Amino acid sequence: MTETTPDLAPSDLECRDLVKEFSEFRAVDGVSFDVPQGSFFSILGPSGCGKTTLLRMIAGFQSPTSGDLLIKGRSMIGVPPNxxxxxxxxxxxxxFPTMNIGENVGFGLRQRGVARxxxxxxxxxxxxxxxxxGVSERRVDQLSGGQKQRVAIARCMVLEPDVLLLDEPLGALDLKLREHMKxxxxxLQAAFNTTFVYITHDQSEALVMSDNIAVMNKGRFEQIGTPQEVYHAPRTAFVAGFVGDANRIPVQVVDATGGTLTLKTGGGAPLKLDAAAQGSADWRPGQRAEVFLRPEAVDLLPAGSEQAEAANMVPGVVDAVLFNGANSxxxxxxxxxxxxxAALPQTGVLAALRKGDAxxxxxxxxxxxxxxxxEG
Incomplete structure (x- = not known):
């Protein structure tokens, strides 16, 4: 899929139909996008989708097979990393464990011959x-994990780059520190007003930090959008299933007229969706499909609330209640x-809900x- 980020700001980074092949395998398959100046852009996808290869091409550690890559409007094809x-x-x-903090941060400047x-x-x-x-004289092993993260960023930002690339920098941290570092x-990105390009397989990181997210799958971008757009209006089944939790309901199309998409489940329960929200698919009766529904969008009602032939109301029995703190x-x-x-707060119907309840x-x-x- 080829698209650009929905922003009118000038671009710090542009990729145009970028391809990277290894023998007969395409790790990156025709990717195009713009990253506006001063924004936080995340590339989100599972392991092996091509995101690290894409980042290494931006950094100059690998050369693209074809396509172009521009920073501040200048092509980087053939330009070495340094x-x-x-x-x-x-x-x-x-x-560097043998250097103090000041020496670590100043390493790149010394390489460039800057005066002491x-x-x-x-x-x-x-x-x-x-x-x-005031930490310049301290050793690396005297810092916490979060402080080391900030030193690593300082070492990059002292060089005043146009683009900062971050390769899953929170992956080695424990859960609580990872949440804090998001x-x-x-x-920090807002304070420096520097373009950040961040790769991750963790959708919560991308949703919390990003101005725009590119969801990558099998070498291609399936969608680029704001966190809200990617979460609430996923363009493909992959995006719907990969970003956030979702109920997946196999269905069959009954009718697609009058602005309503009418479906039925394998058990015969009728479902109705707003057709306009489903994109441009050419629905036809009898077609197989799959519905994705966020757990927080599901309400629970007391047994007997359903009406005859009522759409999107399915009776059942509580199979499990898992306590998650503020929600269950x-x-x-x-x-x-x-x-x-269903994801519900600890009030209302949930307060007295037990396994086996109708x-x-x-x-x-x-x-x-x-x-x-x-099909097939």
């Missing part, structure tokens, strides 16, 4: 900006054996997305 206006933060940070006094001044300034004043990274996840089993998951699941026609199932 001549590109980019810096890169790796997952394992690659800090100027290095000291710039190192002090950038450490101040990342919230680590907020810190976004704040409730799994409901319908009479045909299918399962529906309930009815309900959801609004605008809340679900339906995608055709490929």
């Amino acid at each position: 001549k590109r206006p980019v810096s890169m933060v790796f997952q394992h940070l690659a800090l 006094a100027e290095i000291k001044r710039r190192v002090g300034e950038v450490l101040e900006r990342v919230g680590l004043p 907020v810190e990274l976004k704040a 996840t409730v799994t409901v089993r319908a009479s045909d054996g299918s399962l529906m998951t 309930v009815t699941t309900r959801w609004h026609p605008s809340q679900a997305r339906c995608y055709p199932v490929a």
Whole structure:
């Protein structure tokens, strides 16, 4: 899929029909996108989808098979990594344990032949900006995991790159620190007003930090959009299933006229969706499809609330209640054996809900997305 990010700001990074082949395998398959200046752009996808290969091409560590890559309007094809206006933060940070913090941060400046006094001044300034004043003489092993992350970013930002590349930098941190660093990274990006290109397989990282997200699958971008667009209006079944949790309901098309897409489940339950929200698929009666529905869009009603032939209301029995703190996840089993998951706050119907209770699941026609199932 070829598209550009929906923003009118000038682009710091542009990729045009970028392809990378290894023998007969295409790791990156015709990717095109723009990253506006000063934005946080995430490339999200599963392991092996091509996102690291794409990042390495931007950095200059690998050359594209075809296509073009521009930074500030200048083509980077043939430009070596050390001549590109980019810096890169790796997952394992690659800090030098034999150097103190100031020496680590100033390493790139020394490589460029910057005067010692100027290095000291710039190192002090950038450490101040990342919230680590006065640590220049400390050793790397004297810092916490979050502080090491900020030193790695300071080492890049002291070089004043146009684009900062981040290769899953939170992957090695524990869960609590990872949650904290999501907020810190976004704040640092805004403070420096530098374009960040961030790759991850963790959809929560991308949703929290990004201005725009590109969802990558098998070497291609399936969708580029804001976190809200990618989450609430996924363009493909892959995006709907990969970004966030979703109930997946196999269905068959009954009718697609009058602005309503009418479906039925394997157990015969009628479902109705807003046809306009389902994209441009050419629906036909009898066609196989799959509905994706977020757990937070599902309501639970007391048993007997369903009406005869009522759409999107399916009776069932509580199969499990999983406590998650402020919310709980409730799994409901319908009479045909299918399962529906609802995410509910610890109030109302959930307060007294137990396994085995009879309930009815309900959801609004605008809340679900339906995608055709490929024949065969």
